[in-house]
């Protein structure tokens with residue numbers, strides 16, 4: 001492609017993006033495609049000769065877009081809704097143009113330094129300790145896997161050479177994300193050694209039950225090595241009692257990891273600081289700007305106050321002479337703190353978002369999402385046909401129609417079939433329940449109203 005052609009197609013693509021962002025609601029949130037339909041519509045072998053960009057872009061619009069679930073649709077209220085604002089899209093284009101690879105500081109100083117800088121800004125805005133070390137991963141699952149690797153190393157420094165020894169045990173509540181199980185599988189602790197701590201009536205980990213499980217494992221000669229507390233659980237956004245959990249971890253010398261993948265963004269809002277009490281005592285902490293901080297996929301922040309353990313778990317600098325890893329104090333080489341060597345420039349989009357919205361703009365967006373969610377929860381509470389199934393501390397509301405699980409499943413299907421709203425479902429206390437999450441930049445009271453109409457129409 002010549003630079004003239006690039007300009008022409010580039011303008012065309014940006015025009016398409018601008019239209020898409022302005023009218024994402026012209027598409028059904030959920031695509032109306034069947035499994036395999038897209039695959040069948042595309043050639044089964046790649047082209048022998050290159051094809052013209054006109055044809056590729058036309059196929060993008062004709063085939064790819066209709067097979068997308070539109071996370072940028074303002075009616076997307078499933079899971080943890082999020083969005084990609086134009087500022088971040090521009091940053092992604094520029095990052096790709098630069099094609100930087102932050103394997104080590106020298107291979108792209110800006111990639112490493114902007115990552116350190118943006119994570120420092122966020123720590124300051126969130127009231128998290130200033131001396132924490134941070135890095136960006138693709139997902140919270142990867143971040144939590146690194147927490148578990150560090151915890152394993154802290155408990156058994158030989159594990160990096162000999163492999164994980166039997167007997168290590170990790171803990172998280174029955175409401176925690178399965179990322180914890182995957183982490184335990186990945187670092188060789190094993191799924192059988194993941195304890196699911198019972199939760200209380202408001203879906204928060206019970207510290208007394210945690211203590212009991214730890215004592216039982218110790219008595220059996222096992223080695224408790226990591227507790228994951230969740231601030232903002234996946235189903236209900238409940239907040240585990242981090243101070244009490246931190247006490248237990250300190251008593252037994254166990255690594256405390258905090259999973260704040262969704263709710264971590266709310267730490268920038270002073271009214272929500274209560275949810276992060278005790279987090280300053282964590283050994284590691286994950287928050288995903290790609291969940292609630294206007295940053296597109298993918299951007300997960302992993303902080304630790306013990307970077308030396310993380311580094312001990314992963315550093316192979318002495319085996320990486322070809323990278324000429326330097327040793328200057330200001331030269332951070334992130335490959336030494338985790339699995340990935342190659343590292344794309346994720347911090348650029350985060351930097352664009354933090355700068356263009358500012359602390360105030362982002363905090364106000366979160367406040368507005370919480371306000372919309374509370375308004376919806378109030379409607380549910382006021383209608384005798386429905387009930388809230390969990391407290392709603394942030395921007396997620398769990399509710400059900402009083403009736404059977406089948407009726408609630410049918411209700412969810414009906415609401416989603418309309419095409420302009422997408423809610424998800426979960427199971428709480430053994431009952432199917434609906435989950436409405438406000439988190440998209442474009443979601444307004446009108447979209448909540450539309451969801452309410454669909455939910456209540458007979």
Ligand code: PLP
Nearest residue numbers: 139140141177179233234259261
């Ligand atoms: N932790 C929590 C509390 C989550 O809700 C999720 C996903 O929703 C994850 C971890 C996993 O996130 P990711 O998709 O970034 O791996």
